Amino acid sequence: MFKKRQIDLVVISDIHLGTRGCRADELINYLRTIKPKKIILNGDIIDIWQFKKKYFPKSHLKVIRILLDFLSNGTKIYYLPGNHDEVLRKFNGYGMKNFKISNKAVLKLNGKKAWFFHGDVFDITMKYSKWVAKLGGIGYDFLIRLNFTVNRFREWRGKGKVSFSKYVKYKVKEAVKYVNQFEEIALGIARENNYDFVVCGHIHQPVIRDQIIKGKKITYLNSGDWIENLTSLEYNNDSWSLFEYDPNNFKNLKKERKSTIDKSTNELFESMLKNFKS
Template sequence: MAKREVDIVIISDVHLGTYGCHAKELLKYLKSIKPKMLILNGDIIDIWQFSKSYWPETHMKVVRRILKFVTDGVPVYYLTGNHDEMLRKFTDFNLGTFQLLDKIVLNIDGRKAWIFHGDVFDVTMQHSKWLAKLGAVGYDTLILINSFTNWLLTKMGKPKMSFSQKVKARFKDAVKFINQFEQTAADLAVEKAYSYVICGHIHHAEIRQIQSTEKNGSVLYLNSGDWVESLTALEYHNREWRIFKYNPDDFKQETEDDDHTDAEDLDAKLDVRVLLERFKQETH
């Protein structure tokens, strides 16, 4: 199956190492594309909730696939988020075409793009990190229960449902938070004279022009969504942005043709669990 060429791919909020992560679907997507640049915009590995007892092979395969892009010479930028904030002590680390950063400004066809995870705008993260971590555990538990419920619904021939989306829809504060997040990002981007501001963090994929409330001007706000619920990514190709939405019907012909090659190229003995344990130990 021919790989689809894309100029830039941006993914965020994958949360590898948690039960809610759709690593299998993400792997299929990554294997279907040939990007010129890959940006991992935070919360790729969930170090907050990382446990040595849960690291499925599919999660390891996602890591191998990302590293394969690096070995193939594709520029890969890993921008830290709140769930992988422990990596921030290693900011500016680079290895070949791989760079670990907190944020980045790119010139994309003559337009400046300001790219960062977005947790800096989250008041809970700034003042009550323990509450944010507790919420993360609750969210992951909700996703796990939701997955089991959807399995039962599928067996019964009924449509799937999203618990968290229903919760968000019923609480005005959730919608208000998303709107404030987007507006804050846009206001700052206009002030800094950027054409694009690209975030993750809120698990809500979006592309829309936002007018600044403080200065004359507007900016194109983009959010890559997540790979826990929405299964989305941002793609830039032929001077146009679009939101990629995973559809299982598009990947029915996908095969496991090169999984063994990934392991051979990247050393199958690479144990991410050991590395993550070291990160956690060094930060406590």
């Protein structure tokens, strides 16, 4: 029998529910073996870009149900939308009990400031405006607006949205360069705002690394994804670690019990599904 691991904070991103690449079964196994106090869903949880294809199997629905079970049992969840679930950004600031939707989150962890956001806003920075990257203290909300404005203009001209992942897909040789640039931009802005940790998703590159910038140590973290890497970030006992899924560790996991979602949380679930389909 599995004993659930008590964890102070778990960061999960880039699940891409609603796509055939999503490894929902593995994620379900992982979620069933942890008991987190807080969860940060750091973007691209539900792939609304692909939602119109009507592919949403039971295992994907079960992931949402398990997350709602966490809510019902007292876990605080922050949902920080990414580019694939950006429709939820219109609910920025919405909160209900221990659930909150926000473009970013700043938490105090053992006296240190941690900045969480998805990271897609840097797509515009890297593709179009080198001068933006040099503005150090530029606000994240400004980047959100810039990203939105440029993509609206591109749609008006009949072009697709700017997507870092697509750019990397077609220009593999430059992937390392762009990943490094992404990390450097995040670290630079974190330093200008005096954050100790900067935590992203988006680029599907799980990592924890320290860098000294202007005399201050900044830790850059990326939670990876549940498409290929099957990773998450865990913060416990004042320390970060990177979880990497290994199927051999879940062979003896028994069948789960029936869901215990309370009425108000279930209403939230139904409301979210309605918004995705509209």
